Amino acid sequence: AQSVAQPEDQVNVAEGNPLTVKCTYSVSGNPYLFWYVQYPNRGLQFLLKYITGDNLVKGSYGFEAEFNKSQTSFHLKKPSALVSDSALYFCAVREPSGGSYIPTFGRGTSLIVHP
Amino acid sequence: GAVVSQHPSRVICKSGTSVKIECRSLDFQATTMFWYRQFPKQSLMLMATSNEGSKATYEQGVEKDKFLINHASLTLSTLTVTSAHPEDSSFYICSARADTSSGNTIYFGEGSWLTVV
Numbered sequence: 692a693q694s695v696a697q698p699e700d701q702v703n704v705a706e707g708n709p710l711t712v713k714c715t716y717s718v719s720g721n722p723y724l725f726w727y728v729q730y731p732n733r734g735l736q737f738l739l740k741y742i743t744g745d746n747l748v749k750g751s752y753g754f755e756a757e758f759n760k761s762q763t764s765f766h767l768k769k770p771s772a773l774v775s776d777s778a779l780y781f782c783a784v785r786e787p788s789g790g791s792y793i794p795t796f797g798r799g800t801s802l803i804v805h806p
Numbered sequence: 807g808a809v810v811s812q813h814p815s816r817v818i819c820k821s822g823t824s825v826k827i828e829c830r831s832l833d834f835q836a837t838t839m840f841w842y843r844q845f846p847k848q849s850l851m852l853m854a855t856s857n858e859g860s861k862a863t864y865e866q867g868v869e870k871d872k873f874l875i876n877h878a879s880l881t882l883s884t885l886t887v888t889s890a891h892p893e894d895s896s897f898y899i900c901s902a903r904a905d906t907s908s909g910n911t912i913y914f915g916e917g918s919w920l921t922v923v
Contacts, residue, residue, distance in 0.1 A: 735914035
């Protein structure tokens with residue numbers, strides 16, 4: 692069974708500072724990993740994904756994530772946070788093989804960027 | 807890029823009535839769509855997988871007679887909440903799977919806020 696853990700319910704960071712939103716996963720085999728962002732009263736938006744290749748994946752809005760197989764982590768990062776980055780962030784994982792394309796989502800981490 | 811549209815974005819209905827939420831893939835065909843429910847400060851909960859031309863697959867604990875799903879075409883899936891009750895009030899999100907030459911990506915709709923009064 693696949694699972695995702697986002698250990699922090701909330702992350703606070705000052706504008707201009709680097710940010711990290713943590714995610715660890717458990718899956719059989721090599722994982723497909725995703726990050727989504729949800730702004731207030733909006734649906735999820737796809738940020739980035741890791742399927743294979745370089746461990747550092749770059750996505751939308753200046754975000755990037757690093758796949759670490761030994762630590763089973765896929766932390767979301769951004770070098771310089773913006774107030775407009777404040778939102779709810781979801782990490783998701785799914786197994787690459789088989790007929791199911793259903794991802795498992797973490798609980799979400801609320802990112803608050805202070806001016 | 808791929809767009810998934812949900813309608814309505816907000817709906818208020820009376821207890822006992824039924825309400826339909828539409829999920830459309832606007833620029834790609836989606837043989838598979840997913841319906842999620844999100845409670846405040848909770849993660850998404852997968853309700854069912856909607857397959858074009860066949861019956862939906864419901865997750866354990868989700869009442870199929872209450873949450874009717876119809877995937878009649880490759881671009882449209884509908885979720886009907888029947889005999890709605892206040893506890894059905896929630897944020898419902900659909901997603902659609904786009905199959906491309908570079909792999910599969912899932913795109914989400916904007917979500918629909920349902921309030922049952």
